[in-house]
Amino acid sequence: MMGTxxxxxxxxxxxxxxxxxxxxxxxxxxxxxxxxxxxxxGMNDTNRSLCGTRHAEFLGIEKILETHPASIFExxxxxxxxxxxxxxxxxxxxxxxxxxxxxCANDRFGGCGSVLRVNSDPGVExxxxxxxxxxxxxxxMLLRRFYLQENEKxxxxxxxxxxxxxxxxxxxDLGKYVPRGEIEKLYxxxxxxxxxxxxxxxxDSDSM
Amino acid sequence: MPPSVGSxxxxxxxxxxxxxxLHHKPPHNHHHRHHISLxxxxxxxxxxxxxxxxxxxxxxxxxxxxxxxxxxxxxxxLPHDRTELQLVDVWATLIPARVATSVVSHLKxxxxxxxxxxxxxxRLVKEVEVNQQDxxxxxxxxxxxxxxICSIDAVPSEGEIRRMLLPMTELPAANINDNRLFVPVxxxxxxxxxxTKQQSKEWSDGTWxxxxxxxxxxxxxxxxxxxxxxxxxxxxxxxxxxxxxxxEGEMPMATLILDPATYEIVASAVDTRNSSNNPLAHSTMTCxxxxxxxxxxxxxxxxxxLDATKEPPPQAYLCHNLHLITTHEPCAMCSMAMVHSRISxxxxxxxxxxxxxIDRSSGAGYGIHWNKQLNWRFExxxxxxxxxxxxxxxxxxxx
Numbered sequence: 001m002m003g004t005x006x007x008x009x010x011x012x013x014x015x016x017x018x019x020x021x022x023x024x025x026x027x028x029x030x031x032x033x034x035x036x037x038x039x040x041x042g043m044n045d046t047n048r049s050l051c052g053t054r055h056a057e058f059l060g061i062e063k064i065l066e067t068h069p070a071s072i073f074e075x076x077x078x079x080x081x082x083x084x085x086x087x088x089x090x091x092x093x094x095x096x097x098x099x100x101x102x103x104c105a106n107d108r109f110g111g112c113g114s115v116l117r118v119n120s121d122p123g124v125e126x127x128x129x130x131x132x133x134x135x136x137x138x139x140x141m142l143l144r145r146f147y148l149q150e151n152e153k154x155x156x157x158x159x160x161x162x163x164x165x166x167x168x169x170x171x172x173d174l175g176k177y178v179p180r181g182e183i184e185k186l187y188x189x190x191x192x193x194x195x196x197x198x199x200x201x202x203x204d205s206d207s208m
Numbered sequence: 209m210p211p212s213v214g215s216x217x218x219x220x221x222x223x224x225x226x227x228x229x230l231h232h233k234p235p236h237n238h239h240h241r242h243h244i245s246l247x248x249x250x251x252x253x254x255x256x257x258x259x260x261x262x263x264x265x266x267x268x269x270x271x272x273x274x275x276x277x278x279x280x281x282x283x284x285x286l287p288h289d290r291t292e293l294q295l296v297d298v299w300a301t302l303i304p305a306r307v308a309t310s311v312v313s314h315l316k317x318x319x320x321x322x323x324x325x326x327x328x329x330x331r332l333v334k335e336v337e338v339n340q341q342d343x344x345x346x347x348x349x350x351x352x353x354x355x356x357i358c359s360i361d362a363v364p365s366e367g368e369i370r371r372m373l374l375p376m377t378e379l380p381a382a383n384i385n386d387n388r389l390f391v392p393v394x395x396x397x398x399x400x401x402x403x404t405k406q407q408s409k410e411w412s413d414g415t416w417x418x419x420x421x422x423x424x425x426x427x428x429x430x431x432x433x434x435x436x437x438x439x440x441x442x443x444x445x446x447x448x449x450x451x452x453x454x455x456e457g458e459m460p461m462a463t464l465i466l467d468p469a470t471y472e473i474v475a476s477a478v479d480t481r482n483s484s485n486n487p488l489a490h491s492t493m494t495c496x497x498x499x500x501x502x503x504x505x506x507x508x509x510x511x512x513x514l515d516a517t518k519e520p521p522p523q524a525y526l527c528h529n530l531h532l533i534t535t536h537e538p539c540a541m542c543s544m545a546m547v548h549s550r551i552s553x554x555x556x557x558x559x560x561x562x563x564x565x566i567d568r569s570s571g572a573g574y575g576i577h578w579n580k581q582l583n584w585r586f587e588x589x590x591x592x593x594x595x596x597x598x599x600x601x602x603x604x605x606x607x
Contacts, residue, residue: 049500049501049504050500050503050504050507050526051496051497051499051500051501051526051549052496052500052526052527052545052548052549052550053493053496053497053545053548053549054500058488061486061488062486065484065485065486069485070485070486070487085544085548086540086541086543086544086547086574086576086582087540087541087542087544087545087547087548088541089540090539090540090541090544090565090606091488091541094487094488094539094541094606095487095488108582108583109544109547109548109582109583111540111544115579115581115582116540116572116574116579118540118572118574121572122572123563123571123572124562124563124571124604124606
């Protein structure tokens with residue numbers, strides 16, 4: 001059982017991602033947290049709106065701005081199931097978001113370390129930290145189930161391989177995103193133990 | 209620098225003496241004073257392609273940019289697109305044409321993998337093409353070909369090359385008395401494929417010839433003049449929009465999206481971050497959203513008129529094949545929004561050196577329009593013609 005407060009908030013974000021899945025949208029969900037309270041939720045809306053920029057992050061941002069000044073973001077954290085893309089990372093930085101916690105990395109568009117480091121590169125606004133790995137496997141499985149279903153809907157059937165639901169996960173390179181000293185506080189003791197076990201395993205296979 | 213709007217108008221000195229005033233009315237007849245100082249916003253790395261000509265232009269209707277004889281847009285490319293010729297040392301030799309096939313297949317067996325891809329270079333070249341000056345030799349050398357063997361990095365030793373070539377000298381058909389034959393020589397060759405046919409010609413001149421097979425990802429090196437005319441017309445529209453925005457207390461930035469097939473302006477938008485209290489209400493984001501809203505309305509109307517139970521058509525990438533024209537270099541957010549919506553061409557007027565997401569010298573140097581890791585690229589053209597007077601905008605603003 002995952003124990004940190006970050007996991008609790010990510011769980012709500014996962015619920016939004018599930019809702020997204022059920023609405024035939026790419027399953028990404030998020031919550032914005034201010035003073036320990038969720039102030040907005042968001043889910044992907046690109047298919048319904050026909051607009052490729054209607055990402056979960058933006059729906060949450062607009063909801064917040066209906067009732068708050070933009071300055072609230074300076075004291076607000078975002079929990080999102082998938083790493084914010086380059087567009088969203090830039091948007092969040094312009095809003096001076098305090099921190100971002102995400103589930104899985106986004107190898108195609110990720111703007112918080114995977115493709116570009118929009119969150120931490122030199123820039124006009126202050127950088128923000130972005131921490132991966134909260135319910136990462138759950139976030140990945142939702143995406144896999146979604147794309148599997150998309151493939152099945154496709155008029156031309158894809159290869160059998162693309163119709164199988166993969167359940168294995170490549171290890172997350174946490175060091176790429178988070179300083180080692182911050183890991184226990186962020187992810188709990190379990191993560192340190194998990195990382196130590198993975199490192200030992202890697203060593204074993206190296207010596208074989 | 210605080211945003212000082214519309215108070216002053218300056219021109220930078222013309223280095224070429226071609227400073228031109230193209231407006232029919234003197235500038236003081238215009239209410240607006242768009243101001244842009246090109247020289248301050250263009251870093252040295254792009255200076256080679258940057259015209260230093262600048263002159264005052266009013267944005268009065270129909271009077272902008274009459275002079276279309278000079279190129280007014282330059283393409284924004286990135287250093288890793290290798291716009292400069294880079295050279296690599298290669299081994300070459302002269303061989304009799306009639307043994308060329310045997311030599312090439314023999315060397316294929318002998319040579320190690322080359323650390324440089326030389327596939328863009330011609331393997332066999334007629335003497336006259338390599339050594340243009342030496343045309344006297346042409347007649348006598350018609351039976352000889354220059355052969356590209358490999359890069360020096362693949363085989364550093366000349367002795368090794370000689371050893372590989374030795375069996376070839378013993379071919380009966382190679383028995384010609386010319387002491388230049390089968391002697392390895394070092395030559396310089398273009399290291400990378402050229403991006404355009406013109407560039408291929410330029411790079412081949414005086415080096416080893418490139419084989420131009422066309423480039424499936426070819427980017428045109430010069431904007432077709434009909435497009436220039438079209439964009440200039442739309443830039444006037446943009447300037448009207450920025451003036452309106454300015455008068456309404458908004459940031460003077462504007463965008464429009466154009467369908468180049470029909471010449472229709474699909475949507476236009478101004479920056480509304482001030483009135484909306486949303487710092488992300490940039491003109492590019494709004495303009496892209498408007499394209500989607502328009503299509504959504506059209507589909508709903510169509511669905512209401514036709515069979516309401518019919519499945520809606522699958523989502524298309526709505527801005528595919530559309531051109532986006534905007535006043536300022538888009539920030540990373542807006543640049544990536546263009547990737548997400550598959551804009552096919554971006555045209556903008558002014559660089560944003562601190563916040564831009566396109567030009568390699570802007571912001572963190574992302575070059576989002578041409579990032580090989582992203583799944584979509586779009587051509588980008590930046591205004592380099594006579595000075596367009598834009599309102600002054602703080603360089604730290606995200607456009």
